Amino acid sequence: xxxxxxxxTVAGFILLGLSAHPALEKIFFVxxxxxxxxxxxxxxxxxxxxxxxxxxxxxMYFFLRNLSxxxxxxxxSSVPLILDSFLTPRKSISFSGCAVQxxxxxxxxxxxxxxxxxxxxxxxxxxxxxxxxxxxxSKAAYVPMAASSWAAGITNSVVQTSQAMRLPFCxxxxxxxxxxxxxxxxxxxxxxxSINVIxxxxxxxxxxxxxxxxxxxxxxxxxxxxxxxxSAEGRKKAFSTCSAHLTVVVVFYGTILFMYGxxxxxxxxxxxxxxxxxxxxxxxxxxxxxxxxxxxxxxxNKDVKAAVRNLVLQKHLAK
Numbered sequence: 298x299x300x301x302x303x304x305x306t307v308a309g310f311i312l313l314g315l316s317a318h319p320a321l322e323k324i325f326f327v328x329x330x331x332x333x334x335x336x337x338x339x340x341x342x343x344x345x346x347x348x349x350x351x352x353x354x355x356x357m358y359f360f361l362r363n364l365s366x367x368x369x370x371x372x373x374s375s376v377p378l379i380l381d382s383f384l385t386p387r388k389s390i391s392f393s394g395c396a397v398q399x400x401x402x403x404x405x406x407x408x409x410x411x412x413x414x415x416x417x418x419x420x421x422x423x424x425x426x427x428x429x430x431x432x433x434x435s436k437a438a439y440v441p442m443a444a445s446s447w448a449a450g451i452t453n454s455v456v457q458t459s460q461a462m463r464l465p466f467c468x469x470x471x472x473x474x475x476x477x478x479x480x481x482x483x484x485x486x487x488x489x490x491s492i493n494v495i496x497x498x499x500x501x502x503x504x505x506x507x508x509x510x511x512x513x514x515x516x517x518x519x520x521x522x523x524x525x526x527x528s529a530e531g532r533k534k535a536f537s538t539c540s541a542h543l544t545v546v547v548v549f550y551g552t553i554l555f556m557y558g559x560x561x562x563x564x565x566x567x568x569x570x571x572x573x574x575x576x577x578x579x580x581x582x583x584x585x586x587x588x589x590x591x592x593x594x595x596x597x598n599k600d601v602k603a604a605v606r607n608l609v610l611q612k613h614l615a616k
Contacts, residue, residue: 308391308392309389309390309391309392309394309395309470310389310390310392310395310470310471310472310477310482310485311388311389311470311471311472312378312382312388312389312390312472312474312475312476312477313471313472313473313474314379314382314383314388314474314475314576315382315383315475315576322383322384323383325383325580326380326383326384329376329379329380329383329580329584330380332584332585332588333372333376333380333584335588336368336369336372336376336584336587336588336591337369339588339590339591339592339595340365340366340368340369340587340590340591341365341369342591342605342608343361343362343365343591343594343595343601344362344365344366345608346601346604346605346608347359347361347362347601347604348362349604349608350604350607350608352600352604353600353601353604356419356434356438356439357416357419357420357423358600359439359440359443360412360415360416360419360439360442360443361416361594363412363443363446363447364409364412364413364416364545364590365590365591367405367408367409367412368405368409368587368590368591369587370401370405371401371402371405371406371409371583371587372583372584372587374398374401374402374405375398375401375402375475375476375583376583376584378390378398378475378476379475379476379580379583379584382475390477392462395462395477395482396458396462396477398476398477399458399461399462399476399477399478399479399482400454400455400458401454402476402477402478402583403450403453403454403457403458403479404450404451404453404454405450406450407449407450407453407454407500407504408446408447408449408450408451409450409549410450410504410505410508411445411446411449411450411504411508412443412446413508413512413542413545413546413549414507414508414511414512414515415439415442415443415446416542417511417512417515417516417542417546418442418511418515419434419439420515420519420538420539420542421515421516421518421519422434423538423539424519424522424523424535424538424539425518425519425522449504450504453500453503453504456496456500457479457493457496457497457500458479460492460493460496461479461482461483461486461493464483464486464488464490464493465486465487465488466485466486466487467485467486467487469485470485471485472485474576474579475576475579475580476583478579479497505550505553509550512546516539516543519539522535523535523536537599541593541594541598544593545589545590545593545594548586548589548593549586552578552581552582552586553582
């Protein structure tokens with residue numbers, strides 16, 4: 298009998314998570330919970346100081362505020378589900394709940410890719426064309442740039458999620474992952490997914506390859522401009538204005554390339570280890586990276602550190 302003829306309506310999915318490794322669940326529950334709290338606190342403080350401190354009302358910090366809000370949304374779309382999966386051996390999620398979680402994760406991830414390229418352009422103009430910076434990066438420019446990042450990410454997520462969730466699913470509804478990761482969901486479909494694969498390849502080119510190329514070219518010009526600065530102090534000061542963004546870019550894209558670029562094991566005996574490593578790398582990408590962003594910007598940015606100190610002092614003086 299043809300597999301598609303045995304298609305049944307799937308009301309929900311089962312998320313395996315780390316159920317095959319119960320000894321790790323309690324450890325990772327505590328670790329992920331602590332990391333999530335750091336994400337909420339760190340990004341929340343960044344948003345607060347960039348709103349309250351008038352000296353930080355610049356395009357760079359406007360983009361940073363968007364990045365912090367995006368990281369909070371991204372982790373909130375998946376971390377509560379991950380934490381719950383550590384407490385429940387076979388965590389179930391409804392079909393609609395799976396679609397919503399997939400949509401939010403996809404939208405936030407794609408938006409961040411575009412937003413990081415917008416931030417690279419901002420640094421390029423600031424260092425390579427400092428005299429024209431106020432005119433080029435006016436409010437009429439940087440607000441639509443951020444809005445277009447969100448619009449592009451959400452549009453891509455609508456396309457990818459709707460295509461995936463319209464597929465027919467057979468009786469197998471077990472997702473070998475923490476969340477409704479799109480590739481894990483597509484494996485359960487009992488229909489041709491070639492259109493989905495092509496769509497995802499096109500999306501990867503648009504949201505991964507093009508932004509990476511754009512960021513790379515921007516930093517080639519930035520480094521060339523910095524090297525032309527005669528004084529060592531001037532070069533150091535110029536580089537410090539973009540070092541935090543560059544560090545975030547390396548962490549963000551480096552993790553993605555490591556996740557999808559590493560070779561898969563062909564040894565059946567190593568399949569479990571491969572699955573476990575894939576899940577843990579995915580966990581790193583989804584939790585550790587958003588946690589590092591506010592730490593990187595706080596440690597490598599004097600303006601942010603000064604704004605946080607002023608905020609703390611104002612709180613103490615108000616008591």
